[in-house]
Amino acid sequence: MSSDKKVRELQKRRKEVQQGGGEQAIQKQVAMGKMTARERIIKLLDEGSFNEYDMFVEHEARDFGMDLKILHGDGVITGTGTMGGRPVCIFAQDFTVAGGSLGSMHARKITKIMDHSLKMRMPLIGINDSGGARIQEGVNSLAGYGEIFFRNTLASGVIPQISVILGPCAGGAVYSPALTDFVFVVDSISKMFITGPEVIKTVLGEDISMEELGGARVHSEITGNAHFFSESEDECFDQIKALLSYLPWSNTDVPARKKVIQPLEKYNISEIVPGDKRQPYDVRNVIRSVTDGSDFFEIQENWAANIVIGFGTMNGHTVGFVANQPLVLAGVLDVDSSDKAGRFIRYCDAFNIPIITLVDLPGYLPGVDQEHAGVIRHGAKVLYAYSEATVPKITVIIRKAYGGGYIAMNSRHLRADFVFAWPDAEVAVMGPEGAANIIFRKEIASAEDPELMRAQKVQEYKEKFANPYVAAAKGFIDSVIEPGETRKSLLHALEVSGDKSVGMPAKKHGIPPF
């Protein structure tokens, strides 16, 4: 049995480490509007569940007078705990200790907990708040980053990996979050960039603030590097808890089943979509009209909003939704929206989450900027991701499904398991206006009243082709359904595809158009 003296020594040592960088540094952290690393872990995990590892680790730097410095926990707190009663691994960089800088032991603590999460098949949550590499440790610090990135990649698609950016995350450090599944940012706290404002100013003469360069808003709206934006750390933690409620704990696990609730009456599916296909509506309301309790947890809400992605529940099970958003850019596919959808489809596939695709798009976004930005290569990501996915894949064509967009949005041809269409659906190479202009070019040009002739021909084309029955006649659409039958049809499709099993050609891995 331990003597009281030894126990007191342990208590004293613990207390010291728990003070992080000390009172002054903590005050600075608070003045920046940030919680301390320890507070963050306590807030995020179930009460009293945190079990700290490697508390007494000491740094190894000997140069530049570093051997005289004590860095508690070497600037990072790691351990396990539970969230909603389920185990998770967590690390939080402690900015109060040497600016959360990453030295070799700091990195080794992180990689240890990463190895643990992969081995024990549980999610990994990383809270980033660090000035970057610890320059005094030189190449050892770079090695540390490399070891982390390697493990992020190994764990990718096996366990959920979540990055929370609650402070600076600059230079090479940004690549760990970038390799993980979901990145959370908080307004005015998160800052991510490869090269900072100072270097940019010196080299290129561009004058920009950290916030404008890589703040939470920038990554939520412009770059797409972040998946979830919030205005406070508390709100951010609620988002993380909500996200985890949809996820399986690993690629061999299934998400916890939720209680089945009927969709809310205020989302009346028959009233959401205007008959005129040029009029917008919010496709998220269509999703809410079919999911349990009208629940929809959107991802990357503010980036490439012309496509909507996120999780919902159907009959208590997690489902991934991918939907064109007619409310933004008419719901076109473009560079960013293809990137966004492609990655999400692969996420769902990796974690055995069925995908429901809602289609209403006029095609791809025209423009020199799009072509030169590589819309061919990026657009291909959607085709690749759907073709490769072996989870249940269900499609509902709401209104327009034109050209390449029709093929890309989980068509029968990419092995959709079920394709439903509403009576208003149009599956065609292009819209009636464009088609009539090409097919009847001569008749329109030589007509006495070209505009009248154009209108007539557009109408003619509409009557003949602007419907779901041409595609249904070929079996490309399985069922034409009334809007009100959508939830029932989806539930049925999910039920019968529960044991779906398809093989893919044996290969090491494919070559997706990254």
Add this chain to the structure above:
Amino acid sequence: MSNKEKTAKKKPFQEPPLESLEIGGAVYITRLTSKFSNRKNWERPNERVVIAVIPGTIQKIMVKVGDQVEAGLPMLILEAMKMRNEVLAPVGGVIRTINVSVGEQVPKSHLLVELD
């Protein structure tokens, strides 16, 4: 908190107004993204107008107005990122204007030389 209030609070990003967007001959009523609204319309580059591709300092000018130059001839030296970059004549022609002087710091896209 009612759902409406919750939605209102959850909108830290501005929602742009509805506008029209033509795709495939049809005009759709929709919101435009800031990225789409801020995109630059493509213009064919004018080879006779030489601009700074990078900010820097004019270290040396080797030509004067009225000089006949051949394509590929170094016209001036722009020091940037600790490198001495030769600015070459993109096409043959006569120097019409030189818009910088030695020692001058120029921002990116600054007009350097016009050729006739």
